[in-house]
Amino acid sequence: MTQEIKRKLTRQKLIDKGYELINTYGYHAISIDTIIKEVNLTKGAFYYHFENKHHFVEAIIEERMGKEIHSNFIEPLSERGNPVFILTDLLQEKLINDKSLKKNLGSPLINFIVDLSYEANDYDLQLKLKDIMNEWKVALINFLYRGIDDGYLSRHINTEPVAEFIISSLEGARTMKRVTNDNSIFYNYIEQFKNYLDTLKATNEATGVHRYQLVS
Template identity: 35%
Template sequence: MEKTLKRMATMQRMQTTGLELFYSNGYYNTSVDDILKKLSLSKGAFYYHFESKEDFFIQIIQNLLARKIYSVLIEPIEGHDNPLERIEDCFDDALETAVHNEMDFGCVLNNFLTEFRGKDQKIMKHLFDIFSIWEVNLVSALQKGKFNGYVDRHVDCEAAATYLISSYFGVRTLMVGTAPSARKYRFMSQLRMYLKSLEPKAIAV
């Protein structure tokens, strides 16, 4: 698999700038030529390495997006005792990168999920797989927190995960407008309130 060739270097260059442009302009609004122009490469090079634009994008999803989602949104949460604190920090960090107009991969996932809805079913499946992994890990982190006494035992962990992801996806849409920093601050204050409502209500009898 690991063809220690020049091949890999070029493919990775294409994929990283591809993701950049797909993220900022959208998949359908980014032509293959746009990516190649930025790299001073030609169509021949592209179609030598990739079957099609769709195949190219799917490889980006699996090689870049999936791994980034894991390292930024999943790995920081799992394996700790108190998931609520971890979730708060994780969201805070992710939104902070968003404030600085850097690539926030949660937002990337959200954008692509809306862009491909009802259009490219194949790509949609890959995107949704990534999302599912995130969701499952968030649910199990909450359940573990419940087991360890950091989350109230009446909390519906699946519902909480849905709500958390929803709010996160949504706030990224709002942050493209005016004063993203202020919006982040407001969002985080209410997120903390919500997370507090998940804490154990009283000392168990």
């Protein structure tokens, strides 16, 4: 193994552990000493990769959280088809089936937003979190517009608040699951989310029947 590969693995090890610890205990409760002790590294190894804790958290947001949200919740929106089915299948997969998505952490996005919302010195980190949310929202808006253009969704829906509701309800459900440790939270959420999506379906204006339920 080359030194370059070792350095990359060390950096990723620090980022992954920092992500887990901050989500579990909070940004202000975690010190650099705590992190390096958890991964059995020296301060020298930490400072080789990061100037300080602020720079470290910036890397966590960009290299772990942002990528995780993008791969789990943004990339699947590029799929073409019935958006109601795509969204419900996505939630079923990520909230119920996907064991790699650590449910005990709740919503990392909300965790970080709350932790960093009161610190003026962390304003640039707050902006990075906002950028992640905006990227997700824009992807959802475009996804919904495709659903409208393809005739699956009603042309009367307002895509921006719908996208905001999808994000806030999903992240809220993830937070509730962490607080209650009750698996039924996700099952109940998905069921109610399906009911909500039904209200967005396009209908045949002459009959009032959902278009994609009609048999030609």
